[in-house]
Amino acid sequence: MAQMDKHSDRRPDPDALLALTDNESRGKLRVFLGAAPGVGKTFAMLSKARALKNDGVDVVIGLVETHGRDETEALTEGLEILPRRKIEYRGRTIEEFDIDAALARRPKLIVVDELAHTNAPDSRHPKRWQDVEELLGAGIDVWTALNIQHLESLADVVSRITGVLVRETVPDLVFQEASDVILVDITPDELLQRLKEGKVYVPETAKRATQNFFTPGNLTALRELALRRTADRVDDQMVDYLRQNAIEGPWATSERLLVCVGGVASAELLVRAAARLATGLNAPWIALHVEPRGQEEINPERAKLVDDALALAERLGGEAERRSGYDLAGEVLQFARQENITQIVVGRSRAGFINRILRWSLNEEIVRRSNDIAVYVVTESPAPQVVAQRPWPRLSxxxxxxxxxxxxxxxxxxxxxxxxxxxxxxxxxxxxxxxxxxxxxxxxxxxxxxxxxxxxxxxxxxxxxxxxxxxxxxxxxxxxxxxxxxxxxxxxxxxxxxxxxxQTLAMGARMQAAQSMFDFSRKLSGAAKLDDVLWAAAVHAQKALQAKCIVLLRPNDGELNIYAAWPPVDLLDAGEAGAARWTLEKSEPAGWRTGTLPNVRFQFRPMVTPRGVVGVCGIEPKIANEPLSPQDEGMLTSILEQTAIAIDRSLLVSDSVKAAALEENEKLRTMLLASLSHDLRTPLASITGAVTSLLQLGEKIPPPDRRDLLVSIEEEAARLSRFVANLLDMSRIESGALAPRRELVDIAEIARSAVERCKKAFPKQAITISIARDLPLIRGDANLLGQVLFNLLDNAHKYGDDSNAIIHARRDGADIVVSVTDEGPGIKPADLERIFEKFYRGGRPDGRKAGTGLGLSICRGLIEAMGGTILAQSPAIRRRGTRIVLRFPIPEQAAGGVAK
Known part of the structure; x- marks a missing residue:
């Protein structure tokens, strides 16, 4: 009967039941979660949507971003796609998700991609997740995709990991209220391979991405965040189910351990035992120290034992937590229930007879009161030596x-x-x-x-x-x-x-320390140079610890030198220098009150980052006979960690700048050598062969063949001359020595002159001229503009497969537009901007390369020097060809004048 009464008191959680009832009237949200762009979230979402469509479910695509991926675009075929809403913003037309059309259509399921997207101004909601919330409130099921870095609680973590500021975020509540979360996961190696194959970004963007965001370390960290967040989501769903069905905690969905740490000599042994137990169970674990409230002023030696034990727990893969309270056993059990702990690890009790009678033994109290949590008592450790703690504080x-x-x-x-x-x-x-x-x-x-x-x-x-x-x-x-x-x-x-x-004094000290660390963090975040970081660290450490502080670095694997010191320190003696080198090489403390060179005046600590020790910090305490207090130890650790991160950031910025410069120089050098070796060797070989034939055979060569050889020499010499002229023009443009004239010129006359020049150079090239009547004059340099048109026709000859080239000129508002069009295979969309780079010889879909890669780069330099613009368009005619468009403003004084 008592058992029935006990179970009859168990009732489902009212809040959980209310949330379940509310969800019945709302649409269901399914989130496809990924660690990074390119893992296949949209592909997986559309694949499942097509399967539902085939089963007869009313599925509509509200908005999907395929980013030009053919496989993803193919999945949209056969699915109804809602038209996008067009918004004019700053002279551009932006296409956004039309929520009104979705509400009017009211499908069973709608696919809305990129949940973290920021809507254009004048939209109903500033964020797309708010649009989704409205759809869910209307009873429409929604499928969407999200990257882990866009979760609001993880945005700062991701920024610290990747160095990329996350601007678009989604509140965690939206993610938590999702009915389903599907993790779309691939390994970092697979994602990097997809990136190289151009399945995520265009090649140039993909290359930059692999150097910044898409690094193996970043992808591994993001993948871990996604896996952990998904696992937490599953835990949340389990907890909701248990609460809705009145199942009391702790909910042993997985093992979780808690080890109680005190100020005793055997604390580290207890932590190691807990770590071994957690490893055997493959379970997460936490080391907890509960301080009696009102006894914050504790023995320094006891405090050091506690700090060492908690630090060991973190090194062994556990978490360290501190609490305070009057009822120590109650505080431990409350924390255990909050963290869903299934086992508590304690040491063997050493309480005396009186304490046991009065129930002052913490371990026995935990065992007595933990009815629903298992207690594991470690008995294999030696008898702990309790550090005496006076019930009354010491006073001078x-x-x-x-x-x-x-x-x-x-x-x-x-x-x-x-x-x-x-x-x-x-x-x-x-x-x-x-x-x-x-x-x-x-x-x-x-x-x-x-x-x-x-x-x-x-x-x-x-x-x-x-x-x-x-x-x-x-x-x-x-x-x-x-x-x-x-x-x-x-x-x-x-x-x-x-x-x-x-308590008031302790709280004031903690607030002062927190404010001090906040000020220090702000200084470090605003320090752009390495010297600023080091001096800020030295000055703050001296002020916070009342101790001399020096910071040493070893640049480029050279000697370890002092970079900052406050108060100023010029030199270290031999022992101090040896201790500093030991700390740098072994990544462990050395010097004062350590096991290595303890007689020197400084204690050296390593400043460690994920890539190793970046520097050494030395502290000379104000009182040499007393160890650092636990508060000072914590302050020093925080200062060193933040300083190490700031130093590493400064070094990485410097290294990245140098690496980028070296890479660019190497790229230009390689391109120049390749271009010179090819474009000089070919015409020189032709000229040498023709001259050798003329010298050796002489009159034996028939006159027509002799003429052909002479024409070949002339053509190849002209080709060499154009190549050298291009190099000289490019050098003049880059050095700023180019000073074009700004005269009123007739674009029609210049175009005809360029065509006549091309007919001599390329007699087989067909060129059509289409010049509008009454074109106004433009301001520019007639010679340079003629060179530009010749280079464009030369480019059309090389890449147009001897097809017809068209020069067209017309007026467009306040501009004159001149275009040169060929009917060749065209240019890949990803290369429409790159073709204007120096020595770039690509862009054709068939992969064929020709020329030096300087012609279009010179054209851009000359056009921009004359105040115009140039761009490429492809396809141009009947899904083929390339059109190079030049645009010049019409000067006011020439608006009335026209070309003849």
């Missing part, structure tokens, strides 16, 4: 003397005040007045003076105000009882006020 003799004097003086003042009140007001009970000196001494001087004040108040009240007065005698029993109650109240008040004082 001077402070103690001042406090005792203050207690006596405050009690004396209270006696005088009580006499005054008693003579004038005749109060029935003056005992409460004597609590004032107790509270005053507790708040101002601590527990010792407060205790003395309570005893003195007890004696003074008995001597001066209890009959018979001026004797330590009590005549009435009720007065004796009142005095005992007064003494107890005074003691309790003293303890509570003293504890409040300690």
């Amino acid at each position: 003799r001077a402070k103690l003397a001042i406090g005792m004097s203050a207690s006596a003086l405050s009690v004396g003042v209270t006696v005088g005040a009580a006499h005054f009140l008693d003579s004038w007001l005749r109060l029935p009970n003056l005992s409460m007045i004597f609590l004032i000196p107790v509270i005053f001494c507790a708040v101002r001087f601590g527990i010792y003076p407060a205790t003395a004040a309570s005893i003195l108040s007890f004696l003074a009240f008995d001597f001066f105000f209890v009959d018979p007065r001026y004797e330590f005698t009590i005549s009435q029993p009720h007065e004796f009882f009142s005095l005992i109650v007064f003494l107890a109240v005074a003691f309790v008040t003293a303890m509570l006020a003293s504890r409040l004082r300690k």
